[in-house]
Amino acid sequence: MKEGYMDCILVVDLTTGRIEKRSIPPRLKEDYVGGKGFGARILYDLLPPQTWALAPENPLMFFTGPLTGTAAPSMRACVVTKSPLTGTFLDSYFGGSFGPEIKYAGYDGIIITGQAPEPVYLWIEDQKVELRPAKHLSGRDTFSTVQLIKEETRSGARVACIGPAGENQVLLALITCEYNRQAGRGGAGAVMGSKNLKAVAVYGTRGVAVRDRERFLAAVEQATQEVRTSPDTKALTESGTAASVPFASEVGLLPRLNYRYGTFTGAVELSDHGQRKHLWLKNAACTGCPIACSKVGVIRSGRYAGTVSDIVEYESAAMLGANLDIADIKAVTYLTHLCDALGLDTISAGGVAGFAMEAVERGLAEPRLNGVELKFGSPEAAEQIIRAVAHKEGFWGQLLAQGVKRAADQLGPGAEEFAVHVKGLETPAWGPRGCAGMGLAYMTADRGGCHQRGFTVTYEIGGVPWEGKQLDPLSPYGKAGMVISLQNYLAALDTFVKCDFGGFGIIPETYLNLFNSCTGRDYSLDDLYRLGERIWNTTRLFNLREGITGSQDTLPPRFVREPLPDGPGKGHRISDQDMAVMLEEYYRERGWDQDGKPLAAKLEQLKIEPHQKLFTI
Amino acid sequence: MRTIILTNFDLCTGCQICQLTCSELTTGAYNPRQALLEVLVSQDGLVHRPVVCQQCQNAYCQAVCPAGAVSLWDTIGAVVIDPDVCTGCGLCARYCPLGVIRVEPGRGARKCHLCGGDPACVKACPTGALEKVVVGRDI
Numbered sequence: 001m002k003e004g005y006m007d008c009i010l011v012v013d014l015t016t017g018r019i020e021k022r023s024i025p026p027r028l029k030e031d032y033v034g035g036k037g038f039g040a041r042i043l044y045d046l047l048p049p050q051t052w053a054l055a056p057e058n059p060l061m062f063f064t065g066p067l068t069g070t071a072a073p074s075m076r077a078c079v080v081t082k083s084p085l086t087g088t089f090l091d092s093y094f095g096g097s098f099g100p101e102i103k104y105a106g107y108d109g110i111i112i113t114g115q116a117p118e119p120v121y122l123w124i125e126d127q128k129v130e131l132r133p134a135k136h137l138s139g140r141d142t143f144s145t146v147q148l149i150k151e152e153t154r155s156g157a158r159v160a161c162i163g164p165a166g167e168n169q170v171l172l173a174l175i176t177c178e179y180n181r182q183a184g185r186g187g188a189g190a191v192m193g194s195k196n197l198k199a200v201a202v203y204g205t206r207g208v209a210v211r212d213r214e215r216f217l218a219a220v221e222q223a224t225q226e227v228r229t230s231p232d233t234k235a236l237t238e239s240g241t242a243a244s245v246p247f248a249s250e251v252g253l254l255p256r257l258n259y260r261y262g263t264f265t266g267a268v269e270l271s272d273h274g275q276r277k278h279l280w281l282k283n284a285a286c287t288g289c290p291i292a293c294s295k296v297g298v299i300r301s302g303r304y305a306g307t308v309s310d311i312v313e314y315e316s317a318a319m320l321g322a323n324l325d326i327a328d329i330k331a332v333t334y335l336t337h338l339c340d341a342l343g344l345d346t347i348s349a350g351g352v353a354g355f356a357m358e359a360v361e362r363g364l365a366e367p368r369l370n371g372v373e374l375k376f377g378s379p380e381a382a383e384q385i386i387r388a389v390a391h392k393e394g395f396w397g398q399l400l401a402q403g404v405k406r407a408a409d410q411l412g413p414g415a416e417e418f419a420v421h422v423k424g425l426e427t428p429a430w431g432p433r434g435c436a437g438m439g440l441a442y443m444t445a446d447r448g449g450c451h452q453r454g455f456t457v458t459y460e461i462g463g464v465p466w467e468g469k470q471l472d473p474l475s476p477y478g479k480a481g482m483v484i485s486l487q488n489y490l491a492a493l494d495t496f497v498k499c500d501f502g503g504f505g506i507i508p509e510t511y512l513n514l515f516n517s518c519t520g521r522d523y524s525l526d527d528l529y530r531l532g533e534r535i536w537n538t539t540r541l542f543n544l545r546e547g548i549t550g551s552q553d554t555l556p557p558r559f560v561r562e563p564l565p566d567g568p569g570k571g572h573r574i575s576d577q578d579m580a581v582m583l584e585e586y587y588r589e590r591g592w593d594q595d596g597k598p599l600a601a602k603l604e605q606l607k608i609e610p611h612q613k614l615f616t617i
Numbered sequence: 618m619r620t621i622i623l624t625n626f627d628l629c630t631g632c633q634i635c636q637l638t639c640s641e642l643t644t645g646a647y648n649p650r651q652a653l654l655e656v657l658v659s660q661d662g663l664v665h666r667p668v669v670c671q672q673c674q675n676a677y678c679q680a681v682c683p684a685g686a687v688s689l690w691d692t693i694g695a696v697v698i699d700p701d702v703c704t705g706c707g708l709c710a711r712y713c714p715l716g717v718i719r720v721e722p723g724r725g726a727r728k729c730h731l732c733g734g735d736p737a738c739v740k741a742c743p744t745g746a747l748e749k750v751v752v753g754r755d756i
Contacts, residue, residue: 205651281663
């Protein structure tokens with residue numbers, strides 16, 4: 001194999017223990033390339049319609065792309081499954097070294113179905129694949145699980161695992177891909193837990209070869225240069241994403257008090273400034289990444305002394321810090337580390353904690369948890385909530401373990417007013433009021449409230465012109481084209497599988513050079529956008545089939561009814577009228593009908609045949 | 618004079634680009650595990666420590682090789698394995714104090730040869746954690 005692929009997908013049925021090695025159907029490779037593409041199409045083909053996400057039939061899939069594990073800078077891999085949190089397609093990306101290791105063991109992906117009768121972990125050593133008992137690991141945090149599995153298998157093995165939250169099928173549970181690399185969003189960890197699968201450990205000795213070596217090396221050199229010289233990636237090398245905290249506060253998009261406000265006086269303390277002072281010791285990188293956005297370090301003094309942690313990246317700092325009105329960076333570092341250890345998504349954890357604190361403020365529920373008052377500004381309260389959620393303990397743990405959407409339904413009338421989510425996924429830390437296109441990006445993202453499918457803040461507020469024009473961030477008009485273009489482009493790169501941050505520096509033509517020289521294909525820029533569009537329509541077909549409707553392409557009441565009270569976007573909201581304008585434009589430009597269903601002509605143009613399965617098991 | 622690769626572990630991010638580059642150059646495919654240098658991780662990921670062949674002046678690999686396949690390449694001071702003479706017995710790898718010699722069945726032993734004096738890993742390292750230095754007096 002000399003085209004970036006290993007030409008094998010590992011299929012494991014946990015119910016029967018059957019293990020199969022399957023080649024990749026040529027049409028699948030042709031039309032969907034890898035990563036998100038493989039995931040989108042295979043999930044559509046394999047999952048019986050409207051299956052509950054925590055049922056054994058829901059496949060849990062790890063996919064690499066043709067560039068994963070090569071020297072192409074900053075590549076990753078992904079987990080794809082149906083989300084138990086949203087009921088939608090879910091793709092969640094992770095860096096580190098687990099993705100490349102899947103390829104070194106000889107596979108492009110791993111598909112796991114069924115449910116083991118007892119807790120197990122999957123051990124893959126090149127061609128040798130076995131299920132091992134994992135009862136002794138039950139209840140263990142992610143860090144010690146990784147350590148113990150390495151001791152039981154090989155010290156060089158790479159491990160993906162769940163913590164107690166995943167075992168307890170908490171809908172905010174993540175899959176950790178050591179160390180501090182998470183397939184975080186949408187509850188993939190709960191799916192893993194529902195299968196009684198504690199971990200996947202991989203060790204591989206095979207190499208990944210490319211088709212045209214000379215061209216590939218030249219493209220790697222070019223991409224590396226672009227990453228080294230881009231101001232955006234240089235900033236990430238310097239400070240990771242932590243420097244975005246003061247930026248977001250300045251432009252009024254930093255959530256505070258459960259998204260009520262958009263600015264925070266503690267922003268600098270939470271940023272690279274505070275972290276450099278109290279935490280960081282050095283830069284760390286994922287396999288094959290020259291950027292090294294990670295900053296590892298240790299809290300040296302005070303109550304949380306001895307906490308070894310990675311950078312508190314922007315989303316965690318904002319959601320567990322600003323959103324909860326906590327400015328103490330040491331405390332926020334500890335809370336982030338606690339989520340990592342218990343296996344909880346920090347974005348959703350910050351979302352449910354903010355929701356709980358506001359519910360208490362409004363007198364809607366029990367104000368205390370283990371004797372601690374659940375109030376904004378209290379790290380102790382946040383800690384109690386995180387622990388209770390991970391273990392589904394007591395009223396609060398059970399309520400919040402389902403995410404804010406279900407929690408609001410359960411708490412009763414009025415609670416949905418401050419439940420901040422899209423399609424059930426707690427929104428990330430870019431409150432979109434004052435940045436209309438970002439609102440549309442949230443409304444239409446295939447996995448629910450997500451900022452990574454199209455980040456329009458760069459163009460609407462960051463000062464970068466879009467197609468030569470400076471956009472009015474407040475206007476709902478003319479935003480759909482930008483959102484669609486970004487969604488298609490990023491979905492295409494997610495087949496390779498890119499890291500968002502590499503994409504800040506590497507230009508489209510260079511990605512194409514990497515891909516074409518690696519695979520021997522001859523993709524043009526148009527082909528790349530068409531690939532993304534094909535994926536975006538495939539995930540849309542999936543979501544519609546699972547019962548999602550166009551009426552769910554909407555924003556939570558907080559962003560629609562409540563004008564932002566502070567910052568440059570003060571007085572602004574994204575009204576029903578704004579949403580209608582943007583969505584109408586969006587559906588039309590997507591070639592979808594007024595209910596958001598892809599039209600037959602669009603599917604034909606993209607060569608999508610929904611009823612002809614490309615992959616079966 | 619001899620050339621060695623100096624490691625500045627404090628600058629190493631653990632990105633493994635050195636290993637990716639080395640594996641591709643020496644085997645034709647990417648896998649850090651096939652590279653002729655290591656990156657060790659300790660203290661929960663706080664420390665990354667590159668380990669490279671020191672081109673020892675008292676080279677155990679050379680001393681234990683029963684076939685006489687290991688020799689000193691005078692021009693740069695690298696200790697190299699002659700693949701035509703190597704029998705693949707693995708003694709060099711077994712007694713390498715740093716564990717940076719690879720032996721795969723049917724392939725013979727492989728070790729760092731400094732890419733002939735211009736090591737690719739040093740060029741690829743994004744942080745300067747690997748440095749090429751020339752030390753000592755004329756041999």
